[in-house]
Amino acid sequence: MSSSKNAAVVNYAEKKHxxxxxEIPVPEIDVNDILLEVENVGVCGSDLHQWTSDHSWPVNYPVVLGHEFGGxxxxxxxxxxxxxxxDRVVSETAAIIDSQNPMSKVGLYNLDPTRKGFGYGVNGAMTxxxxxxxxCxxxxPENLSFEEACLTEPSCVAYNAVVGNSSIKPGDRVIVIGPGTIGIxxxxxxxLCGAEVAIIGLEADKGRLEIAKKYGCEPIIGNAENWARKRDGLGADLVIDAAGVSETLKVALSLVRPNGQITKVGWGPTPCNFSLDPLVQKNVRLQGSFSHNWPIWERVISLLASGALDVKPIIGGIWPITExxxxxxxxxxGKVVKSVLKPV
Structure with missing residues (x-):
């Protein structure tokens, strides 16, 4: 190690910005830890939420941001x-878990209520x-660059939302709300599951919707009712709500077909202020999806290494941590989908 100090991106208080x-010290490791020299770290929407102070989870200030990383x-x-x-590695996000928690005992440590993650509960990897x-x-694999490997984490969020927590079959019609990293x-x-996919955004999302087209998706600005009802007039089989606001759930309820499913993966602290009656009337399944666990990471790394899942189109640039x-x-x-940082 060339230095006893680390330049780090620190979120030091709840106040906006x-x-x-x-400069922070190089951390001291315990007997079951490793010290990782970070090659790349992705910027997550949750890092931005903490920066703008519109997050809805407790933060242990001051904390180094960053939970999408490898090195x-x-x-x-x-x-x-x-x-x-x-060794070349990526890390999961569940930095602290209770191994005796019932969720941890069945392998769902991501759902341990006492779990603390990098970048909010303990110091993360923007350093x-x-x-x-x-x-963790x-x-x-040698053939997978760290620029791509640091996107394993958001890819696992998406994999769990679509494969783990949704019922999806080849030929299904799927609408994704929100063309951010997780949405795309x-x-x-x-x-990859064989679905026809449309992705909805706003006028300001044009650039990000163009990137979604590279994955064979139909980009839609605004109203997606026509696409949803195109096949038989009833709506989409699955709507994935990946927007960072609560009100998009109302949009999802209007676009999903009777007996269909809505999977909500986007966070939004604002109250909903609308009736959930369509959920009942349409017999719709509403499913939350949070985080990921060991087997999902192994599957996703295989998909990235084989090229079956290519994350390169969503990487908008690589900046030194100082920038x-x-x-x-x-x-x-919204100028880029995903920013990636590199320690200096």
Missing amino acids: SVEIR KIAALGKNVKSWKVG RFVKVPAR LHSV LCAAVAR WHEAFEKMHS
């Missing part, structure tokens, strides 16, 4: 036997060195 570069192992805790220094529990690691990746995974503000702004304004 309380993010800055700070090389720089040091090992004394109990870590399954890895070696120099050069990060402490990671060895249980997955090997990155959900659309891409739905296409985090521009990377955040570019994503926040």
Whole structure:
């Protein structure tokens, strides 16, 4: 390690725009941890929500942002036997879990209510060195670049939403609301499952909708009623709500067919203020989808390494960590789908 200090992107308070570069010490690792030298870290919508202070989860301030990351192992805790220094890895996000929690015991540690993740509960990876529990690691094949590998995490969110938590069959008609990273990746995974897919955005999302077209999706600005009812007049088999607002659930309820499904993966702290009666009247299944676990990561890394799931089109640029503000702004304004940072 060349330095005892780390330049880090730190969210230091709840007040809006309380993010800055700070020098922090290289973390000390425990016996079951590894020290990871970060190669790349993706900017997530949740990082932006913490920056603009419109998030709906507790944050342990001050905290280093960043939970979409990969790199090389720089040091090992004394109990870590399954890895070696120099190994190329990506990390899951569940930094702290209770192994005795009933959810953890059945492998769904992502749903452990006491779970704490990188970037809000413990220090994340928008820095050069990060402490990671060895249980969180997955090997990155040599043919997969770290720029792509750091998008394993959002790809796992999409995979779990579409494959794990939705009922989807080849030939289904699927509408995705919201052309951000998760929305476009959900659309891409739905296409891999053999569905016809449309993705809805606003006028301001034109650039991001163009990128969605590269995955074989129909981009729609505004009203998607015609597309939803095109086959038999009844609506889409599945609507995936990947927008960061609550009111899009009302749109989803109007677009889904009777006996169809809505999977909600986007966060929005605002109350809904509308009736859920259409959910009852249409006999619709409303499903939440949160995070991911070990087997999903292994599947997604295989998809990325084989090229079956190509994340390169959504990467809008790579910025040094010191230029985090521009990377955040570019994503926040919709100019790019995904910003990626590189430690310096």
